[in-house]
Amino acid sequence: MEYDENGVSIVPADLKKEIFEEARKDFRYEEYVRGCLNCGVCTGGCPPHRFFDFSPRIVLQKMKSKDPELIWTMMDEYVWACFQCFTCAMICPFLNSPGGVIAILREIAVRRGFESAKKVLKPYSRVLLKLTAYGNQLSPDMIQPDFFPDWGPHIGYASTDLAVKRKAIPMPTLQVTNLAWDVAPETMKELYDIFDEAGVFKIIEAVDPSLYEIIQDIVDDVRSS
Amino acid sequence: MAIEISNRLGLANVKSDYIHTAGRKLEDIHERLLELEAKGEVKVIHIKEENKPIEAETLLGWKKKIPTNKLWHHKSCGQCGNIPGYPVSLLWFMNQMGLEYVDERNQTSCTAWNYHGSGTSNPVGLAAVAVRNWHRAYELGLFPLFHCATTFGDYKEMRNLLVENKELRDEVRRIMQKIGRELVIPEYIVHYSEWVHVMRFEIAKLKKYDLSSVIATVHPACHTYKMIPEDCIYDKDIYAGKRTAVSTGVMLALGAQVADYSTWYDCCGFGFRHILTEREASRSFVMDRKIRPMVREAHSDVCITQDTGCTTTLDKNQWIGKAMGYTEQVPVMADVMFAALACGADVFKIVQLQWHTTDWRPLCDKIGIDWKKSEEEYNAYLEELKAGGKTVNLYEYPKS
Numbered sequence: 001m002e003y004d005e006n007g008v009s010i011v012p013a014d015l016k017k018e019i020f021e022e023a024r025k026d027f028r029y030e031e032y033v034r035g036c037l038n039c040g041v042c043t044g045g046c047p048p049h050r051f052f053d054f055s056p057r058i059v060l061q062k063m064k065s066k067d068p069e070l071i072w073t074m075m076d077e078y079v080w081a082c083f084q085c086f087t088c089a090m091i092c093p094f095l096n097s098p099g100g101v102i103a104i105l106r107e108i109a110v111r112r113g114f115e116s117a118k119k120v121l122k123p124y125s126r127v128l129l130k131l132t133a134y135g136n137q138l139s140p141d142m143i144q145p146d147f148f149p150d151w152g153p154h155i156g157y158a159s160t161d162l163a164v165k166r167k168a169i170p171m172p173t174l175q176v177t178n179l180a181w182d183v184a185p186e187t188m189k190e191l192y193d194i195f196d197e198a199g200v201f202k203i204i205e206a207v208d209p210s211l212y213e214i215i216q217d218i219v220d221d222v223r224s225s
Numbered sequence: 226m227a228i229e230i231s232n233r234l235g236l237a238n239v240k241s242d243y244i245h246t247a248g249r250k251l252e253d254i255h256e257r258l259l260e261l262e263a264k265g266e267v268k269v270i271h272i273k274e275e276n277k278p279i280e281a282e283t284l285l286g287w288k289k290k291i292p293t294n295k296l297w298h299h300k301s302c303g304q305c306g307n308i309p310g311y312p313v314s315l316l317w318f319m320n321q322m323g324l325e326y327v328d329e330r331n332q333t334s335c336t337a338w339n340y341h342g343s344g345t346s347n348p349v350g351l352a353a354v355a356v357r358n359w360h361r362a363y364e365l366g367l368f369p370l371f372h373c374a375t376t377f378g379d380y381k382e383m384r385n386l387l388v389e390n391k392e393l394r395d396e397v398r399r400i401m402q403k404i405g406r407e408l409v410i411p412e413y414i415v416h417y418s419e420w421v422h423v424m425r426f427e428i429a430k431l432k433k434y435d436l437s438s439v440i441a442t443v444h445p446a447c448h449t450y451k452m453i454p455e456d457c458i459y460d461k462d463i464y465a466g467k468r469t470a471v472s473t474g475v476m477l478a479l480g481a482q483v484a485d486y487s488t489w490y491d492c493c494g495f496g497f498r499h500i501l502t503e504r505e506a507s508r509s510f511v512m513d514r515k516i517r518p519m520v521r522e523a524h525s526d527v528c529i530t531q532d533t534g535c536t537t538t539l540d541k542n543q544w545i546g547k548a549m550g551y552t553e554q555v556p557v558m559a560d561v562m563f564a565a566l567a568c569g570a571d572v573f574k575i576v577q578l579q580w581h582t583t584d585w586r587p588l589c590d591k592i593g594i595d596w597k598k599s600e601e602e603y604n605a606y607l608e609e610l611k612a613g614g615k616t617v618n619l620y621e622y623p624k625s
Contacts, residue, residue: 004496006486027390028348047514051506081501084341085492086378090451101411106344121343123502128343131302136334138306150504152544154582164610168603169309170574170619171316173328174299180305184330190357190404191333197400207345 001115008073009116017069019075023063023104032100036060042088042160043097054081056088056098063101076116079105113206126213132204133218135183135191140166185222192219232294234435237443237473237483241465251455253287258410262489266394269386270363270411279423281458289413289458291423292370297362298328302338303374303533310558310577311536312372314565315417316619317575318424321431326370328620331361335371337379340532342497348386352393352475353400355383360406370417374532375497378452379418384410385453416449418471418531419458421561425478433569434592436481442525442555443473443483444515444539446532447492472560481568486515488514494542497532508542512551516543520553527588528557543583556585572596573603574617 002010009085023029042056043049049056060071077166082102089097107115121128131137143158158165162177173181262269272278276292283289288451294318304311312328319326336354340346359380362369371377387394387410421428450457450469460470463477470488476483494510495504516539519525530536540557558566562576572577572594578585579600589596610616 006543020506028386028393044492047494047510048496050514051509060309080498083492083494083496085447085496086451087447087490090454103341103344107347110344117344119499120502121345122496123584124343128339128345128499130335131336131339137302137336137338138304140306143307148541148544151541152582154544155541157579161607161611164607166309167610167616168574168607169313170617171313171328172308172328172616172618172620172622174305174309174312175616180302180334181300181332182330183333187333190406191354193404194350194353194357194400197403198347198353200350201347203345203347205244 006073007076009076009114013068016072019108020066020068022103022108026104026107028100028104032097032104033060033063034096035094035095036064036096039093041093042096045087045091046085047085048081048083052081054078055104056082059098059101074105076113077120079109081121090131094194101166107141107203110207111203117207120208123144125208127206128204128213129215130179132195132200133215134179135188136180139179140180151216172216187225188222192223201204227242227569230280230296236464236476236485238463239465240462242465249599251285254385254388254456255287255413258384258412261388268363268409270368270409272412276368280557281419282460283424284455284457284459287455289456291415291421292368293420293421294324295367296324296326296370296420298370299332299335299358299362299365299369299376300328300437301376302334303537304372306510307580308533308536308559308577309580310562310565310575311533313575313577313619314559314561314570315372315420317565318421318428318431318561318568320619322424322427325391326620327365327367328418329622335373335376335377335379338373338497340379341375342501348383348393349396352383352387352397355380355393356387356397356408356410357404357406360401360409360410362411363407363409368415369411370415370420372417372533374416374418374446374448375534378448379413379452381456384414387464414456416471416531418449418560421564422458422471422474425475428475428564428568429478429480431568432479434567434594436479436567436592439481439588439592440484440524440526441476441481441529442486442523442527443476443489443529444493444531444535445469445489446530446535447474449531463589472557475560475564476529479564480569481563484525485520486522486525488518491515493523493530493535493538495538495552497534500534500538505540507538511539511542512546512549512553515539516546516555517551517553520555525555526591527563527585528555530557530559532559540581540583554583556581556583556588558585564591566594568606571602572599574606575578579603 277294278290463470
């Protein structure tokens with residue numbers, strides 16, 4: 001992949017047009033992109049704007065321009081800066097939702113397996129595996145000092161005697177270490193069927209083929225159990 | 226009209242008879258949902274008498290019924306994974322009040338944390354997962370109560386999208402048929418913090434400690450009040466109805482002081498993806514935009530939250546701040562956990578503060594809670610369990 005002087009990937013003009021059309025055809029688009037006064041209140045309240053080169057006003061203005069070239073400049077790293085807090089949507093006088101637009105653009109980026117999306121989501125694969133294969137997102141055994149050294153020495157609390165500490169939690173559903181709660185296999189199977197039918201597994205295959213293979217092995221095991 | 230400021234520390238107790246709404250013409254989705262039900266398009270999970278509902282008002286003055294009994298607990302991945310005292314405190318209160326509920330294995334994640342972090346789903350997937358879990362509550366004859374703010378925000382959005390889009394309904398109905406379920410939508414999407422809010426005076430009756438010297442700062446969760454903002458509880462006696470009332474309401478009912486701080490509206494820095502893969506952004510945000518203002522401006526003794534990600538982010542990211550000279554620290558816990566402490570729940574066995582990283586002991590000392598005794602008993606309990614002892618549960622699965 002080649003990049004221009006602004007770090008934006010160089011792709012054919014036709015692809016940029018396709019991306020814009022794909023975004024505009026999303027059934028949520030008209031709800032999220034309305035009139036824009038360019039007042040900037042969204043950017044003024046935007047949390048990531050304080051730390052990243054990211055502005056919800058720019059997102060809206062580029063979508064309103066209907067210029068595929070401008071919209072493409074957001075498709076690499078730009079869309080991944082958003083915190084998805086929806087402060088922008090809450091305070092916009094015109095009820096626009098720049099955060100909603102970002103969600104649509106991210107969906108396109110992963111569905112099409114863009115290199116930038118693959119790179120951004122690579123460190124996220126452990127979470128994606130847990131959620132997709134087991135039906136909940138975070139497990140107690142993931143909270144370990146190796147992964148979260150910046151969370152301080154006490155994070156090691158979960159490293160010793162985790163099984164007995166979880167057993168001491170007075171909710172039977174929580175007395176496991178490898179899942180947030182003990183999800184029944186029949187429940188997981190329903191989730192797999194939903195992911196199959198909604199195309200979620202296909203999205204994961206596009207953005208991380210090797211992770212997809214691991215997930216499918218687990219899914220096959222659970223389905224045959 | 227009456228405007229009265231009685232809280233020297235802030236605006237939490239400001240009362241007003243006015244509801245200031247702009248000229249927004251938003252449709253009440255609840256009415257449209259009932260219209261669809263009348264046409265036979267969807268089934269609705271109604272709030273019944275047996276759910277003992279209490280009415281509250283939302284941002285635009287609409288009425289919202291909050292069920293308080295016969296509930297199906299829709300748990301949160303992050304709470305169950307690393308803040309176990311969060312759901313346990315909620316169940317503990319329901320036991321104290323003799324309320325009926327089910328907590329079971331037949332529930333999936335809402336998958337919305339993943340969606341907002343990675344984009345690896347779509348509205349059909351999200352809506353189908355939502356309806357799957359709603360239907361599970363429906364077939365048990367219970368009303369679903371959502372523990373996580375992102376679940377709450379996502380499910381509000383999915384309800385709206387389902388009501389507004391026939392194509393989405395048709396697609397989700399097709400998937401539900403495939404897994405042996407039906408398209409059902411709850412009459413209201415209800416967050417646990419709303420349950421706590423409407424039950425706050427009942428909770429306050431259980432209070433064991435004087436909290437008048439405790440200064441709390443409230444961090445309202447973005448996905449509670451910024452996603453589908455019109456469907457969130459506001460109260461004209463709390464912040465004069467200008468900020469969401471949940472969490473602040475229970476703190477005031479318990480007699481704690483709720484102090485204002487300038488960045489109350491900011492998010493916590495969680496960012497869904499950032500907390501896991503770009504943590505420098507999250508921790509900088511935590512210290513600069515939340516913890517420092519809470520401590521420097523409000524001299525906060527405790528930061529009160531109403532969501533999974535916020536509690537995690539604000540609690541876990543204070544330690545590393547010391548490396549950059551940030552000395553401010555404040556314990557972080559959810560409204561229901563603080564309320565449980567105030568009502569005499571065990572610090573270790575119920576509120577489970579041992580999993581938190583920022584020191585909460587000074588807060589317990591200030592309230593007068595003997596956490597050392599609680600710790601000794603808990604450690605002895607762990608030894609019993611190691612020796613093959615049985616867990617004393619708050620809840621057991623139904624036999625059938």
